[in-house]
Amino acid sequence: MADSIDLVFPDDSVHSFPPGVTGLEVAESIGSRLAKAAVVVKVDGRQYDLNRPIESGGKFEVVTAESDEGRFVIRHSAAHVLAQAVLDAFPGAQFAIGPPITDGFYYDFDIGRPFTPEDIEMLDSEMDRIIAEDQPFEREVIEREQGLEMFADQRFKTEIITDGEASQGVGDGIITVYRNHDFVDLCRGPHVRSTGFLKAVKLLRSAGAYWRGDEHRPQLQRIYGTAWENPKELAAYLERLEEAERRDHRKLGQALDLFSFPAELGAGLAIWHPKGALVRKLIEDYSRDTHLAHDYDIVATPHVAKANLWETSGHLDFYADGMYPPMELDNGQDYYAKPMNCPFHILVYQSSARSYRELPMRLYELGTVYRYERSGVLHGLMRIRGFTQDDSHIFCTEEQLADELQNLLDFTLMVLRDFGFTEFEADLSTRPEKAIGDPELWDRATDALRASLEVAGLPYEVAEGEGAFYGPKIDVHLRDAIGRRWQLSTIQVDFAQPINFELEYNSSGNQRERPVMIHRALMGSIERFVGILVEHYVGAFPGWLAPIEAAVLPVADRHNDYARDVAARLGEAGLRAEVDDHDDTLGEKVRRAVTGKTPAVLVVGDDDVAGGTVGLRLRDDDGEQRGVGLDDAVARLVELCAPPR
RNA sequence: GCCCCCUUAGCUCAGUGGUAGAGCACUUCCAUGGUAAGGAAGGGGUCCGCGGUUCAAAUCCGCGAGGGGGCUCCA
Incomplete structure (x- = not known):
């Protein structure tokens, strides 16, 4: 055995110790405070107990209690x-x-x-x-x-x-x-x-x-x-x-009167109250508008389909556990509630002979799907049995795939940023052992996905072999306001469905070619997305998503008419305003508006009636401003509640 | 689905074998108020459902429904 071993410290200095020296002894030689903070040491990346003899040299590192x-x-x-x-x-x-x-x-x-x-x-x-x-x-x-x-x-x-x-x-x-x-x-x-x-x-x-x-x-x-x-x-x-408990969307959803889960409905099914449904409507309008602006075509499809369709798509082979049991209709035909929208969008594609000139064809739908989730995994809006996806299926040529994926990831990040999220991470799932399709095509698709992540500058990890058997995919995760990670968007290449359904298009050389298909959902489930937004914002939605943007509070009931005039002016400017003419003191009305997380509170009293002004109290500011001119107030609220695009 | 816990008024919860309660909300009245709860009166319950034990069940037992925490992190 050697007389001494050499340990290389993190500052690259080399120190000799007798073989069998303990990590603690080495740490003490560096400093007593370090020795006190030490939990274990590492030699060439291998962890050692502090009192375990070190018999060979290498890169030495002290692991302290403050590290992961x-x-x-x-x-x-x-x-x-x-x-x-x-x-x-x-x-x-x-x-x-x-x-x-x-x-x-x-x-x-x-x-x-x-x-x-x-x-x-x-x-x-x-x-x-x-x-x-x-x-x-x-x-x-x-x-x-x-x-x-x-x-x-x-x-x-x-x-x-x-x-x-x-x-x-x-x-x-x-x-x-x-x-x-x-x-x-x-x-x-x-x-x-x-x-x-x-x-x-x-x-x-x-x-x-x-x-x-x-x-x-x-x-x-x-x-x-x-x-x-x-x-x-x-x-x-x-x-x-x-x-995290304070932010729980189930509690806030109750407190803010957004949605509920009545036992009469059944497990994992939600009803949306007026305010919650309004938030959804705002999100859905945004989704439809941005898709139309990005060259998507909106389609609409029913909620059930014959067993035959699910046999062709392979869902009855691979996804039957996640589907509601069939209902038997005419002549013993089984119909299934849809767990996914893809077969329906494929039928739209197949409704006509397709030319390469039509591709990429981007079919989009806010499609409501039903999935049989095991009762024990249900969780508020986050895991639910009926939900609506911002779903799209893109049909394109193999040559178009790379550009399409790049645009798609950019589009995805734009949408998520519009809702106020700023931190993203991605997983890239590659070819598993059992896979269909040409491996070369897989490689190209995977490279295209990777390139899109690189170009977007998104930090990502490769999940080797974790892709579905039918194609590679990117999952986008985001961090919320308290650092929790949520998986949201999925961009999934699919080589299988075009084969299952024998999809074709006519190429420029008048050859029949098979398109590639991309499944993608950006917010994923609208229900879950609302849940995440509620938790991210603690129920205080940004102005453009708040069900009530402005509460107008008359000081006494002789100010009710003026309050209604003010609300009408706000309404003309496109703002959602509501007059609180309850028989309560002003303090009570303010409290109601503030606890309801209303972005803007407008108080009107004698002075305001006389001067055509309002008292303005904004959710994110301290205190209030008296005597703000009505035009000025409207302009400020319009700006405060401006949608992202 | 499986294990444990929970389910009482619209909401939040107390009551744990012996006549169902509180606060908030709701209704009415008084008060007409300038920025986070003005006052009074009143209405409201198949105590989650069904069975059982008991003289007596919200309370104990069984089954069911709904909800919550887990069932992925490899000593």
Whole structure:
């Protein structure tokens, strides 16, 4: 063995240490504060426990608690402590896996019954006790046989060892385990030095979860928790959870009287109240107008079709689980509610012989589809059984595909920006193993998608092999006001449907050629899009989307007539104004308008009647302005509520 | 679909074997008010539904409906 090993620090300086030096010792040589902040260290990208001897040199890095990597280690260690607490408290408990996840960790158990809220509370204090004891985590490498013996009464651990999962610390004939006090778990590591390093841990809830996520396997009880590097970060995280709750579109939709989900209707079905339906109308008008302005043709199609159509399209083969059951009509014909619009748009394409001169043909529809979502996955407007897509199918030649995709992505981003979103990310899904169509065509389509992302300057990740069997696609995700990521737009190339339906066009050389098809939805589902907008804006829609743009409040009822005149003037200027002539005090009316998130509040009293003015209070400004001339106020509100185009 | 939790007035929620409650909203009256809740009176309930246990069920049990948290993050 060498006398010394060389570690290259992040500043590229090289330092020699004796073999077997620990990460902690190295960190201390750099500085005591760094050593204190260290969670683990990395040598050539491999994580080491702080007290694990380093036997060979390489690029050295200290991972601190403030980094995502450091937090993962903390959460992972917290998961161990949770398992320790459960095994202590419930003799005979079986434990499965317990990884760190975004913002926290979980661990899956089988204790023969579900956990109660009291159990969770008890386990939380039990974890605090283990943390207070500051038990050291010790890494051990043991023989596979020894591991099987050690976990002989743990069926999930035995399965993990038998399956030889490297990610679980199970290597080639050897196994890594971590031990603290009398608790031991299979684990690749690394961990914090001791339980005392866990400064901010909190259990959140329990839930059922299938072993290996497979509903045909036993259902375990999962406990979720969160862990952070200090109590301040934990408190900030809990605050973020509360903020998300405040923005919940289901609650705001109720409070702002936008929509509801009456039990009489059935699960996953919404009704839209006047204000909510007005917001939808504004969004839908925008959608139709922008599509017309971008050379799309609007089509309209029915909600049901014969089984035959869904056989040709392949939906009954590949999508039957997502479809409502058929209704039997004339002569035993089965009709299905449509889960997608594509076959209908294809029928429009097929309604006439097509020439290359007509391509690209862009058929657009706000098409309402019905999908049978499993009851357990329904969620407000975000996951629903009947919804309307801003759907389009574009038929073009292979040569036109690249340009078409480029224009499409630009169009998509324009639309999303018009609704106030600014941060986007994309996934590019490429050819899976089982795929139809010429691989060369796939490559060209995928390259075209990639090029469109590059040109648009959109950050993206490649999801290798994640494309559908019928073509590559781009999914566009956006970040909302509190940083949550929502998948919204999809641009999907389809080589299969043109074949299924034997689509053709006549080329310039009078040859019959097969077009390529692109499916795309920008807002995706209008329902879900409204839900996202509600959460993004906390219900305070931008002026042009607000159901009521201006509330006109008479100070006393002798001002009602003037208030109606003011509202009429606003209406003439194209603004949605409403007079609040309730028998309430002005304070009450102001409160109603403000809590209703109305962008502009106009107060009119004696002075205003006399002077032809209004008192103006804007949602996004503090305080109010008295005696604003009516013309001036109208002009300002028109500007405030101007639509994006 | 599966596991756990929830469902009481239009809304938010209290009540947990013994006569159904509060605040807000609604109706009427008084007050005519200048920027986030003026006052009074009143109406309003198949306590989600159906069965069961009990002298007695909103309350306990079973089934069903609807809602919520999960079931994708690999020790």
